[in-house]
Amino acid sequence: MTTDPATALPDLSELEAGAAVVRLPMTVKFRGVTEREALLLRGPEGWGEFSPFLEYGDAEASRWLASGIEAAWQGFPEPLRARVPVNATVPAVPAGQVRDVLAAFGPVQAVKVKVAERGQALADDIARVAAVRDALPEADLRVDANAGWTVPEAVEALTRLGEFSLEYAEQPVPGINGLAEVRALLEARGTPVKIAADEAVRKAEDPLRVARARAADLIVVKAAPLGGVRRALRIVQEAGLPAVVSSALDTSVGLAAGVALAAALPSLPHACGLGTGALLAHDVVRPPLVPERGSLPADSLGERATPDPELLERFAAPEDRRGWWLERLRRCHAVLAATRV
Numbered sequence: 001m002t003t004d005p006a007t008a009l010p011d012l013s014e015l016e017a018g019a020a021v022v023r024l025p026m027t028v029k030f031r032g033v034t035e036r037e038a039l040l041l042r043g044p045e046g047w048g049e050f051s052p053f054l055e056y057g058d059a060e061a062s063r064w065l066a067s068g069i070e071a072a073w074q075g076f077p078e079p080l081r082a083r084v085p086v087n088a089t090v091p092a093v094p095a096g097q098v099r100d101v102l103a104a105f106g107p108v109q110a111v112k113v114k115v116a117e118r119g120q121a122l123a124d125d126i127a128r129v130a131a132v133r134d135a136l137p138e139a140d141l142r143v144d145a146n147a148g149w150t151v152p153e154a155v156e157a158l159t160r161l162g163e164f165s166l167e168y169a170e171q172p173v174p175g176i177n178g179l180a181e182v183r184a185l186l187e188a189r190g191t192p193v194k195i196a197a198d199e200a201v202r203k204a205e206d207p208l209r210v211a212r213a214r215a216a217d218l219i220v221v222k223a224a225p226l227g228g229v230r231r232a233l234r235i236v237q238e239a240g241l242p243a244v245v246s247s248a249l250d251t252s253v254g255l256a257a258g259v260a261l262a263a264a265l266p267s268l269p270h271a272c273g274l275g276t277g278a279l280l281a282h283d284v285v286r287p288p289l290v291p292e293r294g295s296l297p298a299d300s301l302g303e304r305a306t307p308d309p310e311l312l313e314r315f316a317a318p319e320d321r322r323g324w325w326l327e328r329l330r331r332c333h334a335v336l337a338a339t340r341v
């Protein structure tokens with residue numbers, strides 16, 4: 001087994017031979033979608049997922065392919081822990097729906113609440129966070145704005161939301177400098193809130209700039225957008241900041257890569273955002289990788305990421321979508337062949 005993903009890129013024909021394209025219904029709208037499409041790859045070491053969001057360009061999407069190839073052609077590094085604690089993820093739903101959303105995750109120690117949704121007001125965020133705090137008075141509560149606020153909006157919102165006692169705020173504003181500014185302004189006001197960088201790490205040409213700019217207290221890392229488990233491990237090590245591993249709303253196949261990453265980190269001080277299997281109404285693996293009493297198992301991930309053929313058939317994407325994904329696979333394979341990540 002090679003340890004460097006740069007050493008061996010399988011031929012396109014090998015990828016195509018083991019490719020399944022699925023479309024899975026979700027229980028709630030998330031990132032504006034109610035169905036999740038994914039191309040799953042079967043290789044000599046198991047299964048991998050290639051599911052960049054539909055709007056992503058090929059350069060960005062090709063890192064997700066590197067991650068899927070790593071899982072299926074190399075497998076995962078040895079886990080350092082048996083289970084990975086996870087948060088429930090509450091999309092930008094009305095406060096009245098919070099209890100139903102939380103119920104799908106079962107008991108959890110941590111909850112992430114989406115805020116700053118376009119078309120909503122700060123009052124909606126406050127009501128949603130209050131409903132979560134009310135349902136789970138002891139939980140670690142984090143919010144994720146997906147860069148939806150301006151710096152002044154973030155300072156106001158986090159001052160108000162800070163009253164519910166936040167573990168941290170994920171990507172309140174765009175960019176690395178914006179994060180550093182929000183972090184310093186809250187600190188200067190005497191209302192510090194820990195800041196987590198997500199998009200600023202995921203999309204940055206230089207993922208390590210976040211740490212150097214003192215823009216965040218921790219980083220959110222995702223296996224697929226960072227080009228795989230091993231590359232993400234190196235980025236965390238070089239950043240020298242605590243890391244939270246999150247999903248990209250993956251199927252159980254992609255979630256297994258996230259669990260492998262979380263299980264291989266030398267230190268894991270926070271629950272991870274890998275409970276999103278509970279937001280899928282159906283999955284491709286039986287049983288799916290969903291939280292059990294607030295955590296996911298980190299052993300036997302190869303088996304846990306093996307789709308059930310009947311589910312692959314039942315949730316096979318329509319023919320035109322399969323064609324679209326295979327074409328994207330071909331283009332991203334060409335990007336990897338030309339550059340490698």
Ligand SMILES: O=C(O)CCC(=O)c1ccccc1C(=O)O
Binds near residue numbers: 031089246249275
């Ligand atoms: O971290 C979680 O709880 C769930 C994962 C999540 O929020 C997410 C899922 C897909 C795309 C982006 C994000 C994000 O963290 O911004």
Ligand SMILES: [Mg+2]
Binds near residue numbers: 144146170171198220
């Ligand atoms: Mg995020």
